[in-house]
Structures are given as structure tokens and as C-alpha cells.
Amino acid sequence: MAAFAPRKARRLARPDGSRKGSLDERAAPVVRLLNGRARFCTTSSCSGRLVLAQGRAADADSSRARRKSCSWLLVRHEPCSREDVMTALEKATGDVVFKFEPFVLHVLCQELQDAQLLAVRSTHCLEVPLSHKGKLMVSEEYIEFLIHVANQKMEENMKRIDRFHKSLELALKTCVSADNSPSEETEKSRPVYVRRRKRKTFQQQGLDTPPREHREELEPEEDVENSLDIFAGIMI
Numbered sequence: 001m002a003a004f005a006p007r008k009a010r011r012l013a014r015p016d017g018s019r020k021g022s023l024d025e026r027a028a029p030v031v032r033l034l035n036g037r038a039r040f041c042t043t044s045s046c047s048g049r050l051v052l053a054q055g056r057a058a059d060a061d062s063s064r065a066r067r068k069s070c071s072w073l074l075v076r077h078e079p080c081s082r083e084d085v086m087t088a089l090e091k092a093t094g095d096v097v098f099k100f101e102p103f104v105l106h107v108l109c110q111e112l113q114d115a116q117l118l119a120v121r122s123t124h125c126l127e128v129p130l131s132h133k134g135k136l137m138v139s140e141e142y143i144e145f146l147i148h149v150a151n152q153k154m155e156e157n158m159k160r161i162d163r164f165h166k167s168l169e170l171a172l173k174t175c176v177s178a179d180n181s182p183s184e185e186t187e188k189s190r191p192v193y194v195r196r197r198k199r200k201t202f203q204q205q206g207l208d209t210p211p212r213e214h215r216e217e218l219e220p221e222e223d224v225e226n227s228l229d230i231f232a233g234i235m236i
Helices: 004-012 028-035 063-069 082-089 112-117 140-180 184-188 192-204 212-218 224-228
Strands: 040-046 049-055 071-076 095-101 104-109 126-132
Touching (some): 004 040, 004 104, 028 040, 028 104, 028 140, 049 140, 071 082, 095 140, 104 112, 112 140
Antiparallel strands (some): 040 104, 049 095, 095 126
8 A cells, every 4th residue: 555655656747648748628627636635546537529530441350450540530629510520521531430438537546445436437428430441421411410419428528527526526525524533324334345355254264143243334235336336326
């Protein structure tokens, strides 16, 4: 655990390795909130983006080759227009995919229980092929429809970032309060893996029934999904 602080310091001292070369403004409050806590360290983030990505058709069977040959015809971190997309498509010479990618955040955590606090999943994305070998495979009307759908997703993505930030602030304050004021309620809210580890220890000692003083803290069995999905309601 003592090695986490210097590892975090080294990580945060690295230059920004993203194509943009800087932190997305909309993601910045969440990133700064986490990095301001000793137990967390962000490693990469994106506030969400609309992308026209082009790759060569010959690389279709190789994901590594596809990534190396991929170029971006268009990147927007906010809603885009039909004109933006059509102008970018004029430069297409390979296979072009139109994508909406939502807010993403990668975080190093000091302990498993810290990672459990951040357990968030989302399927809020979009990916549609538009051209093959430079030839447009869909109508302009369909492209206009895709842009409308993607812009709606981007607007919702922005709202979700704000909600996530507020929920994260509250969750971190609650954790600090619980750490400073141990109580029976705090003991019950400990991660489920701690209680399961104790149950396993008693079983290894040949005790089918734990001693009376430990029974309450081991029961009842908890749903792991409920323990992990702190923010599931705002992200899924």
C-alpha cells in the first residue's frame, strides 16, 4: 500500500499522451476530484466524442494493423453538424466508421474497496460503417439520421457526467465520514469480500457455525452486484 503514493506521483508527472494532448474540459472536474484523493489516480480519460475513423480495407482481419493504419477524419467533443460530417467524408479513401464514444475514465485505486466505489458500466455508444474503399455505402438521409442520434447521445452524455460528478462527491464525503466515525452501520457496509473471507476462515478451522460474536457481521449474504453498482442508476 505504501508504494501507491510514489506510483501515483510518477504517473501524474507524465506528459499527456493523448492525440489531443490535454485534458477534456468537461472531464476535468471528475479527474481533479479523484486525483485530489490519496487513494485514487486517473490514468486516462475522455469526456465523450464523435469520430469519423478511417482504416484500410486490407487491414480488416488484423486489429493491430487496423489501429496502426487508422486515421481520424473528424473528431468532436460536442454535437456536430451534417456539414461537418459530409465535408470530412469527402476526404475518405478507405473504410470509414462513424462512432459516438461516451465518457470514459481509467483509474488506479489503492485497494479493492476503493475500486468497488467506482464500479460503473455503460452501453451508451454507437458505431456504424459508412464507406468501403472510399465509396459511400449509405444515403445522405441516413447519415443525417445518424448524426441526430449521435448528437442526442452526446447531450445525454454531458448530463451523465454532471450527475456522476455530483454522486461521486457525495460518495467520497460519505466514505470520509464513515472512516472518521466507525459505527455499527459502517461495519455492515464494509465490502462483501471482507465478510466472505472471514466465513472461509471459520470453515477452514472446521467451524460450520461461526462463534456467536461473529455471526451478525457475517450475515446476511449480500448481492455482489448491489455492492458494486454504486452509480449504476445514472450510467446504465
